[in-house]
Amino acid sequence: MPSLLLPTPDGRTASYRLVGTPWPAARPAVPFNRVVFSAAHVVADPFADGDPSAGGAIDWDGTLAYRRYLADLGLGIAEAMDTAQRGMGLSWPQALELIRRTREALAGSGVPVFNGCGTDHLDPAEVTTLDDVVAAYLEQVDAIQAAGGRLIVMASRALARIARTPDDYLAVYRRVLARAEQPVVLHWLGDMFDPALAGYWGTSDLDAARDVALAVIAESTRKVDGIKISLLDKDREIDMRQRLPAAVKMYTGDDFNYPELIAGDAQGFSHALLGIFDAIAPAASAALAELAQGRRERFLEILAPTVPLSRRIFGAPTRFYKTGVVFLAYLNGHQRHFTMLGGHQAMRALPYFVDVFRLADLAGLLRDPELATLRMKRFLQLHGVEA
Numbered sequence: 001m002p003s004l005l006l007p008t009p010d011g012r013t014a015s016y017r018l019v020g021t022p023w024p025a026a027r028p029a030v031p032f033n034r035v036v037f038s039a040a041h042v043v044a045d046p047f048a049d050g051d052p053s054a055g056g057a058i059d060w061d062g063t064l065a066y067r068r069y070l071a072d073l074g075l076g077i078a079e080a081m082d083t084a085q086r087g088m089g090l091s092w093p094q095a096l097e098l099i100r101r102t103r104e105a106l107a108g109s110g111v112p113v114f115n116g117c118g119t120d121h122l123d124p125a126e127v128t129t130l131d132d133v134v135a136a137y138l139e140q141v142d143a144i145q146a147a148g149g150r151l152i153v154m155a156s157r158a159l160a161r162i163a164r165t166p167d168d169y170l171a172v173y174r175r176v177l178a179r180a181e182q183p184v185v186l187h188w189l190g191d192m193f194d195p196a197l198a199g200y201w202g203t204s205d206l207d208a209a210r211d212v213a214l215a216v217i218a219e220s221t222r223k224v225d226g227i228k229i230s231l232l233d234k235d236r237e238i239d240m241r242q243r244l245p246a247a248v249k250m251y252t253g254d255d256f257n258y259p260e261l262i263a264g265d266a267q268g269f270s271h272a273l274l275g276i277f278d279a280i281a282p283a284a285s286a287a288l289a290e291l292a293q294g295r296r297e298r299f300l301e302i303l304a305p306t307v308p309l310s311r312r313i314f315g316a317p318t319r320f321y322k323t324g325v326v327f328l329a330y331l332n333g334h335q336r337h338f339t340m341l342g343g344h345q346a347m348r349a350l351p352y353f354v355d356v357f358r359l360a361d362l363a364g365l366l367r368d369p370e371l372a373t374l375r376m377k378r379f380l381q382l383h384g385v386e387a
Contacts (some may be wrong), residue, residue: 001019001369002018003371004016005380005386006380007354013385018366018369019362020360020362020363020364022364023286023365025069025282026072026075027067027072027073030293031074031360032074032288032292034262034270034271034272034291035251035272036074036075036104036290037076037077037114037273037274037280038070038075038076038077038078038274038277038281039078039081039275040077041066041278041326042098042341043059043062043329043334043335045057046337053094056115056341056342057089058094059183060101063333066334067079067102067106067224068105068106068195071111073281073285075109075111075115075277076111076112077102078273078386079099079102079115079116079149080098080115081116081117081152086154088319088342088344089341089342089344090341091121095116096144096147099115099144100147100304102145103148103149105343112150114149114150115150116152116154116187117140117151117153118136118140118153119136119137119159121136122136124157124160129162130163130171133162133248134176136156136158137176138179142179142200145173145180145307151161151177152184152187152273153186153187155193155194155197155200156172157196157197159172160196160198160200161196161203161295161374166201166208167202168202169200169212170215170219173216173220174216177219177224183223183225184222184223184225185226185251186213186226187253187284188200188213188228188229188230188231189207189253190231195319210239214240218250221248224248226249227240227248227249227250228252229250229276229279230253230254230255231254232257232314234257236254236375237252237254238265240350251271251272252271252273255276255310255311255321256311258272258310259287259300262288262299263296263299264275275314275321275322277304277338279310279325279328280303280306280309282364282366283303284303287299306363309356309360309363312352312355313356313373320344320347322344323340323347323352324352324353324356326338326340326344328360328365331357331366331376332366332367332371332372333367350385357376
């Protein structure tokens with residue numbers, strides 16, 4: 001196996017020899033017994049001339065190729081909804097084009113594709129009424145449904161800013177869900193992912209917030225396929241899961257505790273809508289196939305080494321987790337460069353990248369160790385480290 005010099009916490013370097021056995025990217029042998037979505041990243045076009053702080057251009061070939069790769073592994077796509085895209089580099093017009101192109105590219109794949117629907121084309125500072133928020137939601141609802149897409153109703157920064165009470169949330173979601181043509185996935189995103197969403201559902205008391213979300217679902221149960229919770233708190237997810245109507249799914253968004261939440265217990269289990277599945281796709285696919293065949297312990301065994309990697313990728317500041325995801329896509333040869341929309345490749349310090357490299361190796365997630373080592377050396381050299 002290849003080796004290189006990696007920086008250490010004391011500012012020196014130490015030799016590191018790769019040890020991981022890469023997971024093969026293989027089609028699953030059996031259908032999964034969980035509904036699974038990966039929040040897939042967007043590949044930026046580094047050759048486009050423009051202001052990186054304004055977002056950037058998309059490499060459509062690379063972006064769609066990555067979605068085909070995930071689909072071949074049996075993973076559904078949560079399109080154009082990722083917190084490191086919407087409102088942080090990916091505009092609403094780009095998101096809608098992405099939704100349309102992905103639908104066309106994955107036609108006939110058999111994997112589920114749902115699409116992020118929000119209010120991110122609004123400037124929250126200019127919103128004055130709840131009607132403004134509803135109109136923004138409905139603009140995206142109508143556009144996505146016109147393209148034949150299913151909806152993930154994302155949390156709204158504009159709503160978080162203008163709403164004053166839980167009843168304001170109930171009123172907005174009631175009107176938005178009434179327009180849905182097929183059951184949607186709701187998304188409760190914690191402020192560790194987006195500080196602008198603090199106090200979502202009209203309260204900072206998470207028990208009370210849970211009850212507001214449950215009331216939204218109770219009012220429109222036939223319009224709700226499920227709810228994704230991204231609070232990084234497994235006990236809260238399990239508690240809410242047990243309170244959901246029988247027909248409504250819980251989709252875990254807990255990138256810290258996903259194996260046990262998906263495996264479940266005697267009271268139930270969570271389906272998955274996860275950002276980390278982008279980075280650990282081969283291992284996730286292999287594990288889910290084991291779970292579908294009743295081999296729960298093997299499922300947990302496969303995913304166990306991915307958890308330290310995920311916790312490092314999603315460590316604070318969590319909103320910049322996609323930097324680690326795209327870095328792995330670069331190391332693994334899924335894209336030729338390490339450039340992101342909005343310049344987010346610069347949003348982490350060098351020790352973060354070193355840890356991601358090491359932990360990915362230990363989890364068997366560097367699919368070509370020689371290539372990954374070569375690219376890591378180049379990356380380190382840019383930071384003044386002779387590896």
